[in-house]
Amino acid sequence: MPDPAHWLAPARRRAALGAVLVWSPLALVCAALVFVLAGTWSTVAMLVVSALAVVWAARAAAARFDAQWLILRLNAREAALEDSAALVFGGQPLAGIEQLQARRIAARIAALDPAGLADDLAQRRIALAWMLAAAALAAIAVWYSQEPAVPPLSPADPATAPAAPGAPRLVGQRVRIIPPAYTRLPPRYSDSLDIRAPQGSRIEWTFAFDPEPAAAAVQLVGGQAIPLTRASEGWVGGVRLDIPSLYRLTAEGLGAQQPVHRLEPIADDPPQVRVIEPASGLATMRPGQSRWRVVFEASDDYAVAAGARAAITTAIGEGENVRFAERSITVTGTGDPRRRRFAINLPLGGFGLQPGSDLVVQLTVADTREGAPQVVRGPGVILRYPAPRLAEVAGLDLMAKQQMPAYFRSQRQVIIDTEALIRQRRSLSADEFLVRSDTIGVDQRLLRLRYGQFVGMEAEETPRPPLPVSDKEDGAPPEPDHYDGDGHDHGEAPENPTFGGLGNVLAEFGHTHDESEAATLLDPDTRALLKLALDAMWEAEVNLRTGKPEAALPFENTALDYIKRIQQATRIYLPRVGTQLPPVDMARRMTGKREGIVGRGAVLEPFAIADAVPATAWRALAAAGAIDLAGLDQWLRVNSARLRDPLSVLAAVDGLRSAPSSKAAREKLRAQLWSVLTRPPATVRRRPDGGDMGRRYAGGLR
Template structure:
C-alpha cells in the first residue's frame, strides 16, 4: 500500500470512529423523547419523531466527524510518530514547490510510512461520556414512564359507576355517569373528568354530561335551580348534553318514571370568575416626584399578576401638561411596553427621555400603565395609579394671585424676631473676621430690620409710622443722600411724625376735595386713632404687645450702635412676649352654653293639659322592608308544623332569590335548603338549616318601646288603689 493510500485510510478510520462515538452518546436519548411524545400525542407522532431523531443524530455525527481534516492528521502524525521529524506536512506537499533537500526529506517520510507498521491514529473512545449519557437517558425514561398520563378524549368519555339507588322494578336507574370539563383556551387548563357530576370550573368552561340508565327512560333533562331545563339527547345507550357555564348553579336529573330519591338529589357546580389583573408600582416609590437637578430620564417599573395569564405588551399613557393658569395645554401619547417574566407574573420597565418629550420648567408629566389579561374574547384591563413628575417653576416668575410676583429675596419687612436673633448671633460669631466698619454696617442693617418689625407690630396698637422729618418745601420730596436705604424705603411709604400731638402728613397725598368727609378727616384728624384700629386686642394682649415693643426699642438701640451682643437679651425678651401674644390671640371665642327657654312657673300644679301629647295615641306597627323574607321567617318558627311549610310560597322565594342574588352570601346553599324543605316538609333539620341561612338576610328591627315591669304584689295594690281613686 502506497503512502498516499495509507494516509487516506488513517483519515477515514479517524472520521468513522469520531462519528460513531458521538452517535452512541446521543442515541439513548431517543427512547425517552419517543415515549414522551407517545403519551402526549400518540404512537404515530412518536414513530415520526423517532425517525427524525435518527436522521438528525446521523447528520450531527457526520458533521462532527468531517472536522477531522488534513491539518488534524499532520498534527496527529507529528505527535505520535517520532520518525516524522516534525515534518509530516511534507507528505501532503506538491513536488513542484519543493527544493532539493525538501524533496529528499519527503521521499524518506513516504518510505517510512510504507515500511513502518500501522499506527493507531484514531481518537480514543469516549467511554465515560457515553456511560454518563446512558445513565441520564435511563433516568429520563423512567421518569416519563412513571409520570401520570394526561387524560385523553377516550379516557374522559369513559363512564364511571353511579351510586346505587333503590328503585322498583321497571324504574329507570342511573348506573353510569361522567362530567367532562373543557376549560377556556385562555386558562391553559387541561380537560378533566368529574365522576361525581360536581366540581369547580372556570368561567366560560364547557360542560358535557354523559349518563346511562337501566332500563332506558323515555326522556332525560337537567333542571337547574333558576327554573331552566336542559334536555339530554340519546346516542345508543348514553344520554348527553352540554352547556357553557357563566355562573354557579344547582341542578337535578329528571328521568321519566325515575325513583324519587334520584330526582331529588342536587348537584352543585361552582364557577370561578376570571379576576382582573393586579398591578403594583415598583418605581418610583411615590405618586408625586419632583425633578432633581441634572435629571435626564425618569425610570418606571411596574409588576402585574393574573390568575391565568397576562398579555405580552402593556400600554403606557404619557400626558404632558404645560402652561399655567387658564393657558394649560395637554399632550398625550401612548407607548407599548414589553413585559418580562412568566405568563402569570410580569415586570414592565421603561425609561422616559425627558428631553425627547419636551419636558421643561413648570411642566407636569403624568404616566399611567394599562395591562390586559389573555381572557377571550374580551380581555380585562387594570390601570395603575397616576404617577406625576413635576418640574418646579422658577420662584422669581411664579405668580401668587393678588400678591403679584414672588420675590426670590425675602424683603426685610417680613423678617421675624427669631430671624433677627439668628442674624445677630451669626454676626457675633463673625466679629473677629470682619473689620470695624463692615461690622458696624452689618449691625446697623439688623437694627433697621428690628425697627421695621417694631413698626409692623406697632400698627396693632394704633401707633403711627415713623420716618424722617419732612420740610415744608419741595426739597423734602427728595431722599437724603446719607439716609439708610431701608429707612428711606420706610419713609417713602409712611408719614414722618415727631410726636403724637404735632405731626406732618405726606406731601404726595392726593389733594383734598372740598366738602368731602374723608378729606376733611384726613386733613384735620388722625385716621389711625379710630377706635376700630386701636382696640383690636383685649387689654391683656395689648399689654403684652406693648412690652414686646419696648424690648424691641432697646434691641434696636444697641444694634444701631454696633453692639449686637448687648441687644440679644432684649431681642429674646421681645420674642417671648410675641409668643405669649400669639397664644393669647388663639383664644378669642367665648364658650357659651345652650340657652334653654325659661320654665313657666305659673303652670306648675295647675292641672292644665293644653299642649300635652294625648295618652291615647297608640304605637303603629313598623312595616317590614322585605315582607317575603319576614313571612318566611315567621312560618319557619319551631312551633309551626307541616301545614305551615305547605303554605310557603316557594315560587315567590325562588323569584326573590333570582332578583337578589347579590345579597345572599351563598345563594346555592340557600336554594338547596329551600329545595330540601319543599321535598320534605316535615324535616326539622331542613327547617333549622333554612332558618339559619335566612337570619343574616333579615333587616335589623327598629327600636321599640319596652313594656314597663308590672312590679310585685305591693306595687300592683298601689296601682289598683290609684285607679279606684280616680274620679
C-alpha cells in the first residue's frame, strides 16, 4: 500500500510556502516600524518574534492537509479510481473482495504524480500582500526621513568648568524629550538643561566630558541619583518627568558647585464641553415634534476620547408628583481629536413626555491621558414640554394670566418690561396696550406682596369689610377690626378664664403677623427703607393697572434703588427664645460657698498658624540661627500645588544648603518664602491722611 505522507508532502510544502509569502511582508513592516520608534535592539527582537509567528502560521497551514483531504482530492480528480481511494488510504481492515479492489486502485494511484494533487499558490493574495507592504515601508521611510536628525552635542557653559587642572569638565550636552504617546507630539531635542515638557515625558540626557570621569550621575535635589552609562557619544541616562524637581550633574572629580537645573512638567488640562445646538440651554418642544437634536463640542489640549456617555433624565409630572427616570447612551464623536463633536438625535416618543415635563441631556467625556483619564460632565440642556394655557375666567384680575415662575420675576425685570411696553405703544391697540400694562401691574403686585411679608403685610387675598368712619378729631384712619375668618390666626380662647389671670392675652384679644418660634427682626433703618420701597411699588402698581406705564416708571426705579440699599444694609435674624439659665444647686444655696463660681480672667490665646513651617523658617532667616531646611524642603514638596513657582523656592533652599553662611542666600530664600506665608485673617487699615490739605497741615505742625 502507498504511504499517505508521500502523497501529502507536496501539498503541505506548497501551503507552507504560501503562508510564508503572505505573512512575511507584515513581519517586515512591523520590524521597520519598531526600528523607527525604538531602535536596533528592539528591531532584532521584533524580527525574532515575527519569524516565530510566520513559522507557526506555515505549520498551521500545512496541518490542514491530512489523509481525509487526500482521499477526497483523489476521488474528485481521478474518475478511474471509482471513488475507492478510501480503500487504499483509509487505514481500516478490508474483506476479501475489498482487498482485491484495493490492489486494483493502488496500481492506478501509483501511476499518478503526487505534485499534481497540490493547489497552486494564491498569486493574487501574495501580490496584494507585498504591494501593501511596499506601500507601508515607503510611508515609514518617508516618515523616518522627515524626522529631525540627531543633532550634535552642544557646547557646555564655560562657567561650569572647574578651576582644577586635569579634572573632568563638561564639554557637550544634549537633551531628548519624548512626550507620552497619548499627546501625539513628536520627540524633540533641546540644548538647554532647563526642561519643560508634558507630564509623563521621557527625558534622556547625553553628556560629554574631557577627560572622561570614572562615573557620572544626575542628582535630583533632595531625591534620588540617576546613574549615567557610558555610550559612543558620551554618558547617557533618562528619567520619567512626573513631578517638578531640580537636578544637577555630578561626576568623579567634577566641581562640587555645579548649577541646578529645572525639571518642570506641564499638567494635562481636563477637557472642556460646550453646547452647540440648541442655542439656548432651555428649549421648548414644538407641536408635532418627534425628534430632538442636541450637539455638544468637547475640546482638549491633546485629544478627546472618541466615545462619550450621554445621561438622559426625564422629569414627568407636576408639583410633588414628579417622577424622575435616568438612562445613558454611548455617543461617538467626529472631527479633530482635539475638538470632537457629539451629535445626539433623540426620538421623543420613547420617553413618555407629558405637558409640563422636562427632558435633560448631559454629556460626560474623557481625555486620552494614560493611566487615569480625566472625566468631565458638561452642561445640561433642557427640553420642556409646555403646559396648556389656562382658560379665561372671571375674577379679581379679569382673567388668569400665564405668569413666569417667581424666581424669574424681579423689580429690574418689571422695569425692563415697562420700558419695552412704552417703546411698543404705537404698534399696539388701546385694548392690547391696557392688557399688557395690567399684566405688568400684576407682576408688580406679586413682588410687592413678597417683599411685604418681611414687615407683616397681609396677603390681601381675603375680602374685608369696609372700615368704619373715624371719629377721631384728626381724621386718622382707625385700626381695622379683627373677626373670625379674616385670614389671621387669633388663637383659641381660654376654656375657663379666671378674673385677674394674665393667660394668653395676645392670643385672646389680638394676633401676630410673625411666627413666634422664629421671627425675622429687621433693624429700624432697614424696615424704613423696605416700607419706602413698598410705597413706591404700590404707586407703580396703581399706574400700571390703570394703563399709565410712563407714570409708573419713576416709581419702579425708586423701588429698585431702595431694594439695592436694603441689600447692602445690615440685617439681623434672631430667634425668639427664652433665657436658659443653669439650674440652681439647692445643696449650696444660702451656704456662702463660692468655690467654682468665680470665673477666671480672660486669657489671650496664642494665634496658631495652620502652616507654621514656612512662617517659622521665614522668621529664623532674619536671625543668624540654624534653619530646618529638611523640614522646609519636605513641606514644599507636599504643598507644591499651592505655590506659584515651587522650583524657584526649592532652588533658593538648595542655594542656602550649599552656602549656609551666605547672607545673600538667606535673603533670597526669605524673599521666596514671603509669597508662601499664610495671610493674616484681618489687616489694620491705614488712617486716611486728609488729602493734600491734611498733608500740608501735618507738614506745618512739624
